[in-house]
Amino acid sequence: MRDVAIIGVGCTEFGELWDKSFREIFVEAGIGAIQDAGIQGGKIDALYVGNMSGGRFIEQEHIGALIADYAGLASLHIPSTRVEAACASGGLALRQGIIAVASGYHDIVIAGGAEKMTDVDVETTTDALASAADREWEGVMGATFPGLYAMIARLHMHRYGTTKEQLASVAVKNHHHGTMNPKAQFQNEITIDTVLNSVMVADPLHVFDCSPISDGASAVVLAPAEVAHKYTDTPIYVKASAQAGGTLSLHDRKDITTLDATLAAAKRAYEMAKVTPNDIDFAEVHDCFTIAEICAIEDLGFVKKGEGGKATQDGMTAIGGKIPVNTSGGLKACGHPVGATGVKQAVEITLQLRGEAGKRQVDGAEIGLTHNVGGTGGTAVVHIFGRER
Amino acid sequence: MSVPRFWRRLKNLYNLIGTQCKKCGEYHYPPRNLCPKCRRSSLIVPYKFKGLGEVQTYTIVHSSTKDYEKHTPYILAIIKLDEGPSLTSQVICDHAQIHIGMKVKSTFRRLGEESEKGMIYYGTKFIPLEG
Numbered sequence: 001m002r003d004v005a006i007i008g009v010g011c012t013e014f015g016e017l018w019d020k021s022f023r024e025i026f027v028e029a030g031i032g033a034i035q036d037a038g039i040q041g042g043k044i045d046a047l048y049v050g051n052m053s054g055g056r057f058i059e060q061e062h063i064g065a066l067i068a069d070y071a072g073l074a075s076l077h078i079p080s081t082r083v084e085a086a087c088a089s090g091g092l093a094l095r096q097g098i099i100a101v102a103s104g105y106h107d108i109v110i111a112g113g114a115e116k117m118t119d120v121d122v123e124t125t126t127d128a129l130a131s132a133a134d135r136e137w138e139g140v141m142g143a144t145f146p147g148l149y150a151m152i153a154r155l156h157m158h159r160y161g162t163t164k165e166q167l168a169s170v171a172v173k174n175h176h177h178g179t180m181n182p183k184a185q186f187q188n189e190i191t192i193d194t195v196l197n198s199v200m201v202a203d204p205l206h207v208f209d210c211s212p213i214s215d216g217a218s219a220v221v222l223a224p225a226e227v228a229h230k231y232t233d234t235p236i237y238v239k240a241s242a243q244a245g246g247t248l249s250l251h252d253r254k255d256i257t258t259l260d261a262t263l264a265a266a267k268r269a270y271e272m273a274k275v276t277p278n279d280i281d282f283a284e285v286h287d288c289f290t291i292a293e294i295c296a297i298e299d300l301g302f303v304k305k306g307e308g309g310k311a312t313q314d315g316m317t318a319i320g321g322k323i324p325v326n327t328s329g330g331l332k333a334c335g336h337p338v339g340a341t342g343v344k345q346a347v348e349i350t351l352q353l354r355g356e357a358g359k360r361q362v363d364g365a366e367i368g369l370t371h372n373v374g375g376t377g378g379t380a381v382v383h384i385f386g387r388e389r
Numbered sequence: 390m391s392v393p394r395f396w397r398r399l400k401n402l403y404n405l406i407g408t409q410c411k412k413c414g415e416y417h418y419p420p421r422n423l424c425p426k427c428r429r430s431s432l433i434v435p436y437k438f439k440g441l442g443e444v445q446t447y448t449i450v451h452s453s454t455k456d457y458e459k460h461t462p463y464i465l466a467i468i469k470l471d472e473g474p475s476l477t478s479q480v481i482c483d484h485a486q487i488h489i490g491m492k493v494k495s496t497f498r499r500l501g502e503e504s505e506k507g508m509i510y511y512g513t514k515f516i517p518l519e520g
Contacts, residue, residue, distance in 0.1 A: 123455045130454055136398060137419040138477045140390050140510065142450065142457045142501065147465045150448035158446070158489050202465070203449040249419075251467045251475040256446055 001102045003225035003389055005235035008037025009347040014216035014335030015185040022058050022116040023070040029217035029340075030071055030112055037221040037231050041073060045106035047080040050093030050113030051339040054082075056128035058116050067114075086132035087288060089113060090342025091243075091372030091381030094220065098241045098383075101222045112219030113344070115337035125213050129338070132375035134249045146210055146289065148250050148376050150202035153291035156257045157204065159306065162294065164204055166309030168195035170290035171208050171332050173318050178329030180319075180360035185214055185335030195290075209290040214335035218344040225389055234354045239367070240272035240384040248378040259377035262299040266371075269382040270301075275367060277301035280384070282324040282352060282362045284345035286373040287331045293317075296371055297325060300382070319360055327352060327360045342372035342381060349385045392508055402512040405495050407474065409436040416472040440495030441518070442470040444480065447487050456501040456510070468493060468515055479514045492518040 010032025012025045020028075026049070034041065049067050054060045068080035083093040090113030097111030117125050129145045138148065156162045172192060178184035195208035221231075228235035246261030247253055254260060270276060277300060285300065287293035294308035302323055303311045311317060317325035328334045328348040331341060349368035351357045366388070372381045400406050407418030411432035415424060418438060424431030447466035450457075457463070464480045464487050480487055481498065493515040500510040 126452075127454045134419075135390060136394065139454075140395070140402075140500065141477045141512065142453060142460065142463060142465055142479055143477050144450055144453055144465075146452070147448050147450045150450075151446040151465065151467055154448055155446035155489065200449075200451045202451060205448075249477065251477045256467065 002104055004098050004101045004222055004238040005225045005228035006220045006238070006346065006350050006385070007223045007228050007231040007235055008033045008039070008221035009219070009350045010036060011183055011218040011344055011347045012216050013183045014214050014337060016118045017215040018118065020215070022054070022060065022114060023066060025116065025215060025217040026067050026112060026114040027071050029114070029219040030110055033110065033219040033221045039108060039221065039231060042076060043108045044073065044078055044110055046100055046109045047073070047078055048093040048096045048109065048111045049080065049082050050089035050091070050342060051082055052084060052086055052089045052115060053128045053131070056124065058119055085379040086374035087286070087336070087338045088342055088372045088374030088379040088381050089339040090218070090344065091370065091383070092342065092379070094343050094346055094383065095241045095243055095381055097222050098238055101224055107224060109222045110219055111222060111343060112217060113340040113342060114217035115339040116215045117213045117337060118215050122213070138249055138251070144202060146205050147202040149289040149291055150205045151250065152257055152295065152376070153204050153289070156291060156294065159257060160309070162309035164196060165192055166313045167204065167209055167290040167294070168192045169313045170287060170293045171195050173312065174287060174326050174330040174332040177319060177327050177360055178333030180358065181329050181334055184329040184333050185212055186329065186333045205289055205291070211288045211331035211336035214337040216335055216337035216340045216344070218340045218347050220343060220346055220350070236350045236353050237386050237389045238383065239275070239386045240269040240382070242268035242272060243379065243381045244268065245379060246377045248375065250376045253377065257295060258305070259295055259299050259373065259380060261377045261380035262296065262371065262373065262382070265380040265382040266300050269384050273384040275384065279367055280323060280369045281365050281367050282327060283369040283371065284328060284330070284348050285325055285371040287326055288336060288373070290332070292373070293325065293330065300369070300371060319362060324362050327357065327362060342370070345370035345372060346383060346385070353385060353387050395508070395510060403497060405438045405440050405513050407436055407438055408433050416474050418470060418474045418476050438470050438472055442468040442493055442515070444487065444489055444491040444493060445469050445475060446489060447480065449484055456503055460501065466515070480516070481514055482517050486517065494518050
C-alpha cells in the first residue's frame with residue numbers, strides 16, 4: 001500500500017443555497033479543490049462522490065455521471081462513483097478515494113460530497129433522514145432521527161448524570177467556533193438559554209440541540225504521498241483511514257449510549273496511525289445532535305465514558321482547550337449537508353494543519369482526526385491526518 | 390411505508406411474533422432469517438413474545454414525520470422484552486409517568502395514517518403493567 005496525501009481542498013458555503021443547484025455546488029467545490037492543488041482536469045483518474053439521498057432530495061439518481069458530466073469530464077470518460085452510507089456518505093467517499101490511491105489503482109483522485117436538502121419541504125427531508133434508521137422496525141413505530149438520538153441522550157443523562165445544560169454547551173461552543181468560519185451556515189453566538197428556551201423536538205433535545213438542514217458540497221484532491229510535493233508545499237498526509245459497521249437499529253445496540261462502530265473504527269485508526277487518543281491535537285466529530293458529540297469524544301477515547309458532558313462544559317473541547325473539537329462549527333453551526341459533511345471535516349483538518357484556518361486556527365496543530373457517522377451508528381468512519389508523513 | 394412492505398410484516402407487527410434460534414436459544418425481535426450468533430448453522434423458528442418488558446430509554450416526540458403528526462406529542466421508547474431482545478415502540482401513558490425501568494405490556498393500537506384516504510397502520514404499542 002502507498003501512503004496518500006491531500007494536495008487540494010475546496011468547499012462551498014454551507015446553508016440554504018436557494019439560488020444554486022446540486023450540480024452547481026458540487027462543481028464549485030470540485031473546481032476549488034483542483035485550483036487549490038494546481039492540477040489540470042485531464043490529470044484526474046477517478047472521482048468519488050458522497051451523496052445520501054439524491055433520489056429523495058432532488059429526485060435524481062446516477063449522481064456519479066451527473067457530476068462528472070457537469071464538471072466537463074464526460075469526454076475524458078473518467079470513472080465516477082457515488083458512495084452512500086447515510087450521513088457518513090462523505091467520509092466513505094473519502095475512504096474509497098484513499099483506497100484507490102493507496103492501492104496504486106489510481107494516482108490523482110477527487111473525493112467529494114454534496115447534498116441539496118432545501119429543494120423539498122421539511123417533512124420530506126425529515127422522512128428522507130429517517131431512512132438512515134431501520135424503516136421497517138424503527139421508522140414505522142414513529143421513530144424520527146432526533147427521537148432516536150433523544151433516547152441516547154435520555155439514557156446518558158440517567159446513567160451518568162449528564163445535564164441539559166451540558167448538552168447545550170456543545171451547541172454554544174460550536175456556534176462560537178462557527179462565528180470564525182466564513183463558510184458556516186450559522187455565524188452567530190448563542191447562549192445556554194437560547195438552546196433551553198428553543199422549541200422541543202424530541203425531549204430532551206431542543207431544536208438548538210440539532211444540526212440544521214443544509215445545502216453544500218466539499219471536495220479534496222488525493223495523490224500518492226511520494227509525489228505530493230510536486231503539487232504543493234504543504235501536503236497533508238493520511239495517517240489512517242478506518243471504517244466500521246454496527247447494528248442498523250439503535251435498539252439492537254449492546255449499549256445504547258455507546259456507538260460501538262465508533263469504538264471499532266477508532267481502534268483500527270489509532271493502530272494504523274500508531275498513535276493514541278492523547279496524540280490527537282484537534283478533531284472534527286459527528287455532532288448531528290449535541291448528545292452525539294458527547295458520545296463521540298467518549299467513544300474516541302478523548303474522555304472517559306460518561307464524562308463528555310462535563311468536559312464540554314469545562315471548555316476542554318473549545319479552541320484554546322486541551323483538544324479543540326469541531327473548529328469548523330461542526331454539523332451544528334457549520335451545517336450538515338449530509339453527503340458533504342465527511343469530506344468537509346477533512347477540508348477543515350487540512351486548513352488547520354496547513355495553518356490556514358484564520359481566526360479559528362488551533363496553535364501547534366500537528367495531528368487531526370475526523371469522525372463521521374451514518375445513522376445512529378450503523379456506520380462509522382475515522383480518519384487521522386498529519387503534517388508529517 | 391408502502392402497503393406490500395407493511396402487509397408482509399402484519400403478523401409480526403400485530404401479534405409481536407419474532408423468531409428464536411433453536412441452536413443457541415437466542416430470541417429475536419424484530420424477526421431474523423439468520424441468527425447473528427450462529428449465522429449459517431442457525432435453526433430459526435417463529436416465536437410469539439409474551440409482550441412483557443421494561444423501558445430501557447424513551448423520548449417524547451414533539452416533531453414527527455408526516456404519517457405520525459396527528460399523534461404528537463407521543464412517547465417513543467426502546468423496550469427490552471423479558472425474553473431478551475429490545476425493540477422500538479410507543480408507550481401509552483401519562484407523560485409524567487414514563488420513566489426508565491418502567492414495566493410495560495404490549496397492546497394492539499393504531500400506529501399512524503398516511504392521509505384522510507390513505508392506509509391506516511396498526512401495530513403493537515405498550516402500556517404500563519400496573520396502574
